[in-house]
Amino acid sequence: MFITIPLSKVGFEETVNLYKKIRGEVGLEPLTKEDWENLRTIREKNAEVLKINGLLENLRDTVLAA
Secondary structure (H helix, E strand, O other), X not given: OOOOOOOOHHHHHHHHHHHHHHHHHHOOOOXXXXXXXXXXXXXXXXXXXXXXXXXXXXXXXXXXXX
């Protein structure tokens, strides 16, 4: 699991570009939808403890989809 917390709009854009580059080079999905669902308990626990907005969101299906 990667947790990246950009501190600016530029940092956000650079993070998205980095993740897109990694996705393009690897060419494989890191987790299936079933894997993502199986990790729900861990994701929810981390989101509750870390209080990071969007932690429960799979960026591969949203921000990185473009």
